[in-house]
Amino acid sequence: MIDDDKIMLFLNEMFLRKAGVLHDTILFHNGKEALSYLDSYEAENTVFLILLDINMPVMNGWDFLHAVQERPYLQRLWIVLVSSATENSEQEKALSFDHVIGYQQKPLTLQGCLEITSAEPVKAFFDSKKPE
Numbered sequence: 517m518i519d520d521d522k523i524m525l526f527l528n529e530m531f532l533r534k535a536g537v538l539h540d541t542i543l544f545h546n547g548k549e550a551l552s553y554l555d556s557y558e559a560e561n562t563v564f565l566i567l568l569d570i571n572m573p574v575m576n577g578w579d580f581l582h583a584v585q586e587r588p589y590l591q592r593l594w595i596v597l598v599s600s601a602t603e604n605s606e607q608e609k610a611l612s613f614d615h616v617i618g619y620q621q622k623p624l625t626l627q628g629c630l631e632i633t634s635a636e637p638v639k640a641f642f643d644s645k646k647p648e
Contacts, residue, residue, distance in 0.1 A: 518544045519569035527623040535629030547580030570599040
């Protein structure tokens with residue numbers, strides 16, 4: 517999760533836990549921290565589901581989205597923007613990026629978390645983690 521608001525990180529993490537979505541979660545307070553982590557991550561088979569805020573200091577969500585377009589690990593990223601912006605143009609802009617698979621309003625809700633887990637292509641991953 518990438519968000520500069522510690523309260524939002526806490527709330528989002530709580531709803532993700534309730535929805536059974538939390539898997540090895542790492543918290544970052546801006547896009548630059550997350551980008552540095554991804555740039556130094558050595559395992560080449562790990563796929564990342566990133567919940568990304570738009571308005572942050574240092575490196576905002578839009579700058580992060582543009583920066584990862586040039587990275588060799590782009591094919592292993594699935595991104596959901598989680599934002600307080602309510603304009604349709606923001607959602608349309610977010611979904612214009614190939615690896616953005618969703619857009620949720622802040623704070624996440626249990627329903628929003630379930631929408632994330634049912635989005636393609638991450639649906640198969642979360643379906644495989646459900647108890648029989």
